Amino acid sequence: MKSKLIKVHPEDNVAIALVDLWQGDTVNFEGEDIFITSDTKAKHKVAMVDFAAEDKIYMYGVLVGKATEEIRKGGVLTVDNVKHEANTAYGKTETTAWNAPDISKWKDRTFNGYHRPDGQVGTKNVWLFFPLVFCENRNIELLKDVFENELSFHKSSKQRLLLRSLIHGTDSEAMADVEPEESSIFDNIEVKFITHQGGCGGIRQDSASLARLLAGYINNPNVAGATVLSLGCQNLQIDIFKSALKRINSDIQKPLLIYEQQQMGTVDDMMNTIIKESFAEIKKANQIPRKPAPLSKLKLGLECGGSDGFSGISANPALGYASDLLSALKGSPILSEFPELCGIEQELVNRCVNDEIADRFISLIRAFEDSAIAAGSGFDMNPSPGNIKDGLITDAMKSAGAAKKGGTSPIEDVLDYGDYVTRPGLNLLCTPGNDVESTTAMVGAGASVVVFTTGLGTPTGNPVAPVIKVSSNSTLARSMPDIIDIDSGGVIRGEKTIEEMGEEILEYIVKVASGEEESKADQLDQDDFIPWKRGVSL
Incomplete structure (x- = not known):
């Protein structure tokens, strides 16, 4: 392993531990010796500067929290010394330019699917x-x-x-x-x-x-x-x-x-x-036979669950690159889980193709959060005990990594729960962060394949669409091989780039869509279906 720490964005003031670190260790990072002041498990966050109480904490280039007390450089961030904090979006401030990925090797690719009378093409029958x-x-x-x-x-x-x-x-x-x-x-x-x-x-x-x-x-x-x-x-x-x-x-x-x-x-x-x-x-x-169809006919659900501190730097951005490839091919990726978009709303708003779509996103996510607050909760209470144990200690921190599944492409449409995808390109769908409720909703919106990233291991599947599991780390892939389809741990070890891993994911999607591979969730007959009652469900 080349480094024991990684920083996701140049403006971040915290780094992620790639291995367990111990009090008294000295780690050379970005040409500087960092003295580790407290035991830090892999996946957790290490302060790169001295924080005073109320100082802002940045990851992925966005605000993810505030210090509640002094944190020395080299100290570990915990739920005891950090609180949730996130920026709020009120409208488009700019239009984000998109550098689409090279799709020359993909533009003539097909999958063998089931052609329906309305022009849609299924991956299963x-x-x-x-x-x-x-x-x-x-x-x-x-x-x-x-x-x-x-x-x-x-x-x-x-x-x-x-x-x-x-x-x-x-x-x-x-x-x-x-x-x-x-x-x-x-x-x-x-x-x-x-x-x-x-x-x-x-x-x-x-x-x-x-x-x-x-x-x-x-x-x-x-x-x-x-x-x-x-x-x-x-x-x-x-x-x-x-x-x-x-x-x-x-x-x-x-x-x-x-x-x-x-x-x-x-x-x-x-x-x-x-x-x-x-x-x-x-x-x-x-x-009904399988017949060739262009990749533009794929509608791809983007899901994560049982996330860990590596999800946002390996599996999620790799899936995001696969999503960008599909968007460039005029397919339809679907990003959901609105409570897990908290804190990066402005980035998403600026990626919306027009003001109407941006305003719809803001309206839906605000109404959702208001309903949570009215019930005595809030998006800040979204991280699960498993998330926290593995380094995702604020909702904004979790969200900044979770949103990487959606890549960088323009947002072509924003849908409420129960709406159906009709436009090519990235679609946002209002759902809870609950794994099964979200997956259930994306399939109801037309997803013909779902890719589900996980750092801790989740057996979720669906009765209609294949659910492909991508592990954020190789330890999980080795310990739960019966539920993991793809291991993105090579990204953590520096053996693969995000782009290489993203292309590997898309290649596997095509095989599953053609019936050449069966997802592990389908092998286990994991047919989960939970509708969202429009009360509070985070």
Whole structure:
């Protein structure tokens, strides 16, 4: 390793420890000997100057906090001596110029996807079952049991075989090592099932929001068609759902089967009808072939979770470079998690292509933060215990690194939760920072692939879109190889540049989008789906 410290931006007055440092160590950095005044774990921040109380702290070239007491040069920053502080944006102050990356090696590349009647191209071919209201969750679960078992979409897990051996008194260790058999009736269609706790009982706005989200899932290019269950008396009525779908796509041509239990008699009668009619449509969807499509047809969700002190200097900026490449190719990256954009709003506002889009971003993020404050919280309370333990001690510090996923390209559109991506280039989508709620929303906005960076390890997946995991460090990649697809630890060691790592990420995206690689989340059947109730969810 060439250095024990790294500074992200020339104007920063703190550096990041790349290895554990100990009180009394002397580290040569930028031609100066830095005396380490306190034990500092890797990923944590070291003062590069003497701070007095109320002095401003900068990382990534932006304000990320204030000292609450004196911090000597070479001292470690903690939650005890630093508090959250961030700049506030009120409007565009300039238009940021963009130096687009060289896309000559990518402009003629294609992926093999599923072409839909409206011109969108999917990376998967999914038949989706879901309810309009939680009252139908049990029926969805019954259908899941029937279809998954009879169509053999999911192989028996090693753990299931282990339990079977315990029940029958056979050699448990031998059974645990047996590779489960897998045999699927269909080879070109997946059947997926969603349940949720919404659709009734809450405020009407929540049901309307859920309708827009579910309509987005129908319209997602990865979905071939859907079976929808309604009880009949709930807030989220069938006509509200259809109106939400028409708002996104007025000429939807996918097969859509909708059943209302209160109009169909017994459960057996209803289930028999659903199974017969759904099976017939699934057989048809299985005939849809993969065909080449330009990379401009990709809509890419940008997500992070279980972040650590390395996320903002390896995995996130590498994904940001992949995002810039896709933007230059006229694809559509999607950056969400508004609480994790706190402190870098001005930079994002100045990247908006016009004042209208900039004002929309400011309005949405301010309204979100105000709702958090009204509930007795705030964006400053966003870092999790895991974030703090690994060096992300203020929300602005976390946000400055998290926003690197969005690269440097112009922001072409700003969307509220439940809106659908229609413009090429970088889109901002208002969602919580909660990993699953955010990922759920981006797929509802049309994301056909999601790339999820993590420093601590997160198993999140999605029923409709593949979720690719990028680790910020190699230790994580080695300890949790079953959830990590790409290791960006080479950036930390100086073995790869951000640009090289970004191109590696885009290359893997193309393979997953073409069905040549399966994401680890899909291998684990990690199908997470959590709608955002528009109360406070940080």
